[in-house]
Amino acid sequence: MKFTPFHATLSLVALLASSMSFAQTARSASHGTTAGQLKVYFVDVEGGQSTLFVTPEGHSLLVDTGWPDHEYRDANRIVDVAKQAGLSRIDYVLLTHYHDDHVGGVPQLVARIPVGTFIDHGPNRELDHGVTEHGYAEYQKVLATGKSQRILAHPGDLLPIQGMTARVISADGSLIANALPGAGESNPYCKVSEVRPADQTENARSLGIEITFGKLKILDLGDLTWDKEMQLMCPSNKLGRVDILIVSHHGWYQSSSLALVDAIHARVSIMDNGAKKGGSIPTLETLSKAPGLETQWQLHSSDEGGSAHNTAERYIANIQGPDAGHFLELIAAKNGSFEVSNSRTNFTQKYPAKH
Numbered sequence: 001m002k003f004t005p006f007h008a009t010l011s012l013v014a015l016l017a018s019s020m021s022f023a024q025t026a027r028s029a030s031h032g033t034t035a036g037q038l039k040v041y042f043v044d045v046e047g048g049q050s051t052l053f054v055t056p057e058g059h060s061l062l063v064d065t066g067w068p069d070h071e072y073r074d075a076n077r078i079v080d081v082a083k084q085a086g087l088s089r090i091d092y093v094l095l096t097h098y099h100d101d102h103v104g105g106v107p108q109l110v111a112r113i114p115v116g117t118f119i120d121h122g123p124n125r126e127l128d129h130g131v132t133e134h135g136y137a138e139y140q141k142v143l144a145t146g147k148s149q150r151i152l153a154h155p156g157d158l159l160p161i162q163g164m165t166a167r168v169i170s171a172d173g174s175l176i177a178n179a180l181p182g183a184g185e186s187n188p189y190c191k192v193s194e195v196r197p198a199d200q201t202e203n204a205r206s207l208g209i210e211i212t213f214g215k216l217k218i219l220d221l222g223d224l225t226w227d228k229e230m231q232l233m234c235p236s237n238k239l240g241r242v243d244i245l246i247v248s249h250h251g252w253y254q255s256s257s258l259a260l261v262d263a264i265h266a267r268v269s270i271m272d273n274g275a276k277k278g279g280s281i282p283t284l285e286t287l288s289k290a291p292g293l294e295t296q297w298q299l300h301s302s303d304e305g306g307s308a309h310n311t312a313e314r315y316i317a318n319i320q321g322p323d324a325g326h327f328l329e330l331i332a333a334k335n336g337s338f339e340v341s342n343s344r345t346n347f348t349q350k351y352p353a354k355h
């Protein structure tokens with residue numbers, strides 16, 4: 001092979017790529033972690049959602065982008081944890097639905113960090129002539145730049161993210177038709193769950209996923225509402241058990257039926273609530289009594305919850321006072337063991353593998 005300037009460029013690219021991956025390894029090591037672990041960052045976007053999954057090989061999935069406005073507050077917080085995880089781009093950004101606390105941050109995010117592919121449930125169906133239509137239109141403008149790919153997700157799909165399995169559970173109001181492997185037992189919590197009318201908003205259309213990493217399972221259903229939970233979980237439990245529940249809808253009482261929360265038998269719940277958004281007393285109570293639940297973690301102390309219903313302060317990233325944007329970090333191994341850390345205090349709780 002003749003060595004041409006083109007080949008020289010290729011070699012330079014290869015050299016840069018290998019030095020970048022060395023830098024990434026060095027950075028991970030400096031944070032005291034070992035190879036082979038999944039990291040999940042629960043970014044504080046003040047009662048919206050933004051959750052970043054990073055595989056051991058550096059593949060990444062961000063679920064939702066927080067709010068619009070606030071001068072890059074949410075985009076900057078996302079980019080800060082992305083950098084901490086050694087990322088210079090985000091491979092996939094999944095939008096659960098088009099409410100402004102989920103899709104609103106898209107334009108500011110892409111201005112701060114490149115996004116490979118967006119994943120969504122299809123067109124916005126909440127025609128409110130207001131924030132939801134605006135948020136969807138702004139997202140369409142970002143797609144129209146052609147800088148990112150786009151995937152339309154359906155229940156049962158496996159998303160093409162390497163290094164972990166991300167299975168679509170709900171999308172655009174539809175749910176998986178059959179139980180997941182190993183699940184499908186009759187659900188005793190259906191008969192003690194209140195029946196509620198169908199929600200007509202984008203919440204009920206949330207694109208929900210289950211992440212599997214080795215033996216570990218994490219459930220994130222976005223803002224999926226109570227009526228959809230009942231459809232998913234009754235009469236048989238289509239999900240089986242999970243280890244970590246990302247509490248639906250920021251812990252607002254419109255989600256978190258017993259049919260879901262009690263049946264999945266999660267070890268840990270993580271709630272992406274704000275001080276004044278989500279964190280409803282009925283949800284906090286449901287979680288505090290959920291079978292098998294070892295710890296309730298929260299991004300904020302809930303004003304509504306007060307001292308009687310909030311979890312212990314060491315499990316809360318942001319306590320009352322000026323907004324500090326602290327996050328929670330989950331680090332998991334394939335054997336099912338994991339730990340959760342609070343960036344406000346550096347307190348870490350370890351959860352040994354059970355299986």
Ligand SMILES: [Zn+2]
Nearest residue numbers: 048099101223
């Ligand atoms: Zn929301």
